[in-house]
Each structure stands twice: as C-alpha cells, then as structure tokens.
Amino acid sequence: MMSIRSIEEVEQINNIINQIDGTRKVKTFKKRENPFSLYSDEEFRIKYRFSKDGVRFLNELFGSSLTMSKHIHGLTQQSVTTVCRRVARAILDKRFNYIKMPNNLNEQLIMMQEFETLAGFKNVVVCSASLKIMNVVAHWRGSTHDSRILNESLLKESFENGQYHGRLLGDSGYACTPYLFTPLLNPTTRKEELYNYAHIRTRNSIERCFRVWKNRFRCLLTEFRTNLENTKMYIVALALLHNIAIELNEHFADNEHVTENEHLSQPPIAPLQQNTLRGSAVRAIIIEENF
Structure with missing residues (x-):
C-alpha cells in the first residue's frame, strides 16, 4: 500500500507537470489573407x-x-x-525584353528626338525620356566608381564599335570622349554656358530615373541584407519591374517629390579622369554648331 508520503510526492510531481504544460507554447499557424x-x-x-x-x-x-x-x-x-x-x-x-538599348537606327532616332525636346541637346541616348532603365550592370560592389564600371562594360564597347549613333551624357567623373560628353568645368562663352545648361537638364533625366526607381522600391534606399548573389539578382529584377510599371502607367504619390529641375543649379565638379583630345575636340565642334 502506497505510503502517505509517496502519495504527496506523486501529487507534487503532477502539479509540476501541470505547470509545465500550462507554460508550454502551443504551435499556431498564421492566417493567410488574400x-x-x-x-x-x-x-x-x-x-x-x-x-x-x-x-x-x-x-x-x-x-x-x-x-x-x-x-x-x-x-x-x-x-x-x-x-x-x-x-x-x-x-x-524576361530581362532582355524589358531592359534594352534601342535595337535599330529608327528606335535610336526616336529616342534622340525625345531628348532634344527637353533642352535642345541633339543625338543623346541616356535612359529613355519616360525614365525607363535601358542598361543595368549589377555585378560590381557599391564602392566601385561609375567610370570603371563603364570602362569595363559591353556598353562602352558597343559605342566604340559604332553600334549606337547617339551619345551618352555623364558628369565630370567620366572622361569626355566622342561618344560620352561631360560638362565644361569653366565655361567662358555664352555658347558654353548654354551647352552646360542643356547638358545638366538633359542628364537630369537619369537622376530622376534613379529617384523614381528608388522611391518605387524603397529597399533600394537601404542596405540589402541578402547575400551578394541574391542582391545582384534582386537589383536587376527591380529594374525590370520599374520599366514594366512605366509601361503600365503605374503612378504613386512618391513621384510627386521628384522635381525635374532640381539639379540645374549644381555646378560641374572637377574632372576625375583625363579627357581625351578627340573627345574634347568633338565636344567643342558640337558646342559651336548647336549652341
């Protein structure tokens, strides 16, 4: 026959077990809403x-x-x-269907005409005038300078081989070449001032493109917490979604904070790369003939 003490011990054990069961987490499943x-x-x-x-x-x-x-x-x-x-x-x-440079001369001419209406800058290919991204390179780390990325890109090779008839516009961090024009550091004539104004206003399209892209997908404003391979993949995917959103005319309130002329008052910075002689000569001819 069980002793009184043994019965008390069993009851104590049962009490402990009941307390444990009462604090044990019950697995729950989150409700999936549509x-x-x-x-x-x-x-x-x-x-x-x-x-x-x-x-x-x-x-x-x-x-x-x-x-x-x-x-x-x-x-x-x-x-x-x-x-x-x-x-x-x-x-x-689907990236090659939505992120692409103009495929033929007719598409290039249309794009150059769209940019010419902005500030009178002829033969320019930047992003599209509707702020679509036409070329993206995501395999470099963020600390890499833009000019190095361009110098080692297929895009530069395509321009040097004459595949594109238009020109790129870049800030003074790039070297001025026959296919990439940079602003003048110290304009001295009215034509040079008009060139700089048109350059900054036209290149502002790519600045606006970046802002719209980042405002649409806010994760681009912060540090990605994914591994490098996934991060590169996500950046290109977001560029493609940005282009699709523009095609679908998907607007959102953040666009209202992107002003077209917010960079017009900023002077050009000192060049980080040596301009090519031919690039400077071609730029001077364009300034004289068009401004």
Whole structure:
C-alpha cells in the first residue's frame, strides 16, 4: 500500500507537470489573407507599389512562378526568402525584353528626338525620356566608381564599335570622349554656358530615373541584407519591374517629390579622369554648331 508520503510526492510531481504544460507554447499557424480582398485599391498600391491590375498583369506575364507568392501573408521568413528568389529568377528570364538599348537606327532616332525636346541637346541616348532603365550592370560592389564600371562594360564597347549613333551624357567623373560628353568645368562663352545648361537638364533625366526607381522600391534606399548573389539578382529584377510599371502607367504619390529641375543649379565638379583630345575636340565642334 502506497505510503502517505509517496502519495504527496506523486501529487507534487503532477502539479509540476501541470505547470509545465500550462507554460508550454502551443504551435499556431498564421492566417493567410488574400491581399486582393484584404486591401483597398489605394492600400494595395501603396503596399505593393503596383495596382491590383498591375499585379494581375505580372502574374500573367511570369506565369506559374508567381503562384506561390499570391498568399505570401503568414509565411515564415525562410519561406519568404525562397519565394523571393524563385520570383526574381522568373523575372530575370524576361530581362532582355524589358531592359534594352534601342535595337535599330529608327528606335535610336526616336529616342534622340525625345531628348532634344527637353533642352535642345541633339543625338543623346541616356535612359529613355519616360525614365525607363535601358542598361543595368549589377555585378560590381557599391564602392566601385561609375567610370570603371563603364570602362569595363559591353556598353562602352558597343559605342566604340559604332553600334549606337547617339551619345551618352555623364558628369565630370567620366572622361569626355566622342561618344560620352561631360560638362565644361569653366565655361567662358555664352555658347558654353548654354551647352552646360542643356547638358545638366538633359542628364537630369537619369537622376530622376534613379529617384523614381528608388522611391518605387524603397529597399533600394537601404542596405540589402541578402547575400551578394541574391542582391545582384534582386537589383536587376527591380529594374525590370520599374520599366514594366512605366509601361503600365503605374503612378504613386512618391513621384510627386521628384522635381525635374532640381539639379540645374549644381555646378560641374572637377574632372576625375583625363579627357581625351578627340573627345574634347568633338565636344567643342558640337558646342559651336548647336549652341
């Protein structure tokens, strides 16, 4: 027969077990909501940077690769990361359809005419006048200077081989070449002043492009916390989505803070690279004949 002491010990053990069971976490599952029904049109656009119709278009464009992201609410962080990688790869499969330089002379002429209407600068190819990204290189670290990236790019090779008839505009961090014009550091004539004004105003398109892109996808304003390979993939994917958003006329309130002429008063900085003699000569001819 169990002793009184043994019974008390058993009761104490049972009390301890009950206390443990009471503090033990019960596994719960987050409810997965459908954002199309959960949010209003405006809330949806602000949260996902696309309208509901825009997201439906993306779903049709990228097909089954996006189906698993439709109910992303309630997933674990690891699952979200897996979804992001899979969707980014699906987006990159379409990159040559949406991130591209003009394919032929007619497309180049149209683009150059669009830029000429901005400030009278002829034969310029920067980004598109509608702020689309036409070329992206994402395999360099952020500390790499822009001029080095250009010097080792296929884009530079294409311009030097005469594939493009227009010109690029860059700040004084680049060397002035026959296909890339930089501003004059110390303009002394009215023509040179007009050239600098037109240069800055036209090149402002790419500055606005970057601002619209970063305001549309706010993660570009902060440091990515993903590994380098995933980061490069995400940057290109976001550039492609930016171009699609422009094609779909997807606007959002952040665009209102991007002013067209915010850089016009900034003087050119001292050159970081030696201008080529031929580049300076061609620039001087263009200034004399067009301004």
